[in-house]
Amino acid sequence: MQGAYFSAADPDTVTYQADNLICIDNSGYIAAIVTPQDSDYAAILATAQKQDCLIQLSTQQVVLPGFIDLHIHAPQWPNAGVALDRPLEEWLNVYTFPLEAQYQDANFAQQVYADLVQELLAQGTTTALYFGSVHNQGNLALAQACLKYQQRGFIGKVVMDNPEQTPANYRDESAAQALQATQSFIEQLQQLNQTTRISLTPVITPRFLPSCSDEALAGLGQLAHHYNLPIQSHCSESDWENGYALQHYHQRDAQVLNRFGLLNNKAVMAHGTLLNEDDLNLFQQQGVAIAHCPISNVYFGNAILPTKTILQKQIKMGLGTDISGGYSASLYQNIRQAVISAHQRHDGVDGQINALNRGTQDEFLTIKNAFYLATLGGARSLQLPTGQIKVGCYADLQIVHNNWTTWQSETPAMRFEKLMYHTDKNNIDQVLVQGQIIQKKE
Numbered sequence: 001m002q003g004a005y006f007s008a009a010d011p012d013t014v015t016y017q018a019d020n021l022i023c024i025d026n027s028g029y030i031a032a033i034v035t036p037q038d039s040d041y042a043a044i045l046a047t048a049q050k051q052d053c054l055i056q057l058s059t060q061q062v063v064l065p066g067f068i069d070l071h072i073h074a075p076q077w078p079n080a081g082v083a084l085d086r087p088l089e090e091w092l093n094v095y096t097f098p099l100e101a102q103y104q105d106a107n108f109a110q111q112v113y114a115d116l117v118q119e120l121l122a123q124g125t126t127t128a129l130y131f132g133s134v135h136n137q138g139n140l141a142l143a144q145a146c147l148k149y150q151q152r153g154f155i156g157k158v159v160m161d162n163p164e165q166t167p168a169n170y171r172d173e174s175a176a177q178a179l180q181a182t183q184s185f186i187e188q189l190q191q192l193n194q195t196t197r198i199s200l201t202p203v204i205t206p207r208f209l210p211s212c213s214d215e216a217l218a219g220l221g222q223l224a225h226h227y228n229l230p231i232q233s234h235c236s237e238s239d240w241e242n243g244y245a246l247q248h249y250h251q252r253d254a255q256v257l258n259r260f261g262l263l264n265n266k267a268v269m270a271h272g273t274l275l276n277e278d279d280l281n282l283f284q285q286q287g288v289a290i291a292h293c294p295i296s297n298v299y300f301g302n303a304i305l306p307t308k309t310i311l312q313k314q315i316k317m318g319l320g321t322d323i324s325g326g327y328s329a330s331l332y333q334n335i336r337q338a339v340i341s342a343h344q345r346h347d348g349v350d351g352q353i354n355a356l357n358r359g360t361q362d363e364f365l366t367i368k369n370a371f372y373l374a375t376l377g378g379a380r381s382l383q384l385p386t387g388q389i390k391v392g393c394y395a396d397l398q399i400v401h402n403n404w405t406t407w408q409s410e411t412p413a414m415r416f417e418k419l420m421y422h423t424d425k426n427n428i429d430q431v432l433v434q435g436q437i438i439q440k441k442e
C-alpha cells in the first residue's frame, strides 16, 4: 500500500508519513514499512505494481489503523437511539432486557448480528469486544457473523442469574447453569476459532454486580483463571450501580469484583465514571483496562470519567460505543464526545454548585489522546498487536478521504484534526482486516 498515514505512537503522539510503502505479508501482518529514502523503495513499488497487488492512495486519501470498539452490546443494536432519557435501572428493565430476551430466537439473532457487524466494519471498526446475550445459540450467530464478514471478535455469553434484578423471561436459571453455559460457549468458540483466519475469542462476562449471584461471580473468576481468558463487566457506572455494591456488599464495586478474581490484566471494565482514587490505584496495580464510553456516559454515567488522570496514571484505556447506552456505532463520534466531555468536566474546588467550577486545561483531552484511545489504547487493553501502522502489527486499516473543500494550505496536523472531527462512514473508502480488503467502495 502506498500513501499517507497517521498512527498513534503513545497517547500524545500521532506520527504522519506521506509516501511510505506499507508491506503486508500473507498472514496479514505489516511485514515492512519502506520509506522513499530506502534504496529498495522503487524496486518494491515496481514489484507490487507488476503483481497487481498495490493499493495506491490518492492525495485526498489517508490510511488510519482500524478502530477497536472496547465495549458494545450486540443484541441492543435495534435500540440504538431509544429511551436515552431514562435512568439506567429503568432503561435496563423496561427497554433493554425485553429486547435482549428476543435473542432466544437464533434466526432473529443471525439477522441483527449480520447487520451490526457490517455496520461496524463500514464505520472503520476492525475489532470489537462484544457483550452477547444469555443465549448461546444467538452468541454463536454473532461469532458466525464475525467470521462471515471478517471482523476480529471478542464475544461474551452474558451471565445474569440474580432473580431479584433480572426478569423471569431473561436470566440464567441458576449459577450452575450459567457457569455450565459459559463453559460450553468457551469450548464451542475455541473450536470454531481453529478454523478461522481472524481470531474469535470467548470472554468471561458477568453483566454487572446487581445481576449476578456470588456463586456465579466466584465460578466465573475460576473459569477466567482456568481458561486464561479475557473478562468484561460494568464497574461503577452510575450512582445506582455504585450504590448497589456499597449497600449489598459494604464494599466498592471494584473491590467486590477483585475479590472474585475478576480484576486482572485481561479484564476490561466498562464506564468507571464513579471510580475513586483507591479504585483507580487498584486498576493500575492489577493491570485492568477501562472501556471509556463517552456518549453513553452522558446519559447513564452520572459523572464524567477523569480521562486525563487515568492516562497520567498509565491505566490501560480504550473507547467503546456501548450500543445502545450510546446511540452511535461510530468510534469517530465517540472520539469527538470524549474530547467534548473532558472539556465539560469539573472536579470543583469546594464540592459546591458553582458556575466557576469548570473543566481546566489540564483536564482537557486532546483529539490525539482520543484517537489513541480508539486505536492503540484499545489494542493494549486487549493485548493485541493492532491499532498502529507498525511492523509486527496486523494490517487492520481504514482508508478515508477528506470530505471538505480545502481553502488554505493545511499541515498534516490540521488535516488530522479535521479528519477526526468530520469523518463518518460515507468517507471511509476501504477497510482491511488482517491484510484483506473486506469493504471497498467503488
Ligand code: GUN
Residues within 6 Å of the ligand: 073, 092, 096, 207, 208, 234, 237, 296, 300, 322, 325
Ligand atoms: N449495566 C448493566 N447492563 C448494562 C447495559 O446493557 N448497558 C449499560 N450501559 N450498563 C449496563
Ligand code: FE
Residues within 6 Å of the ligand: 071, 073, 234, 270, 322, 325
Ligand atoms: Fe455497557
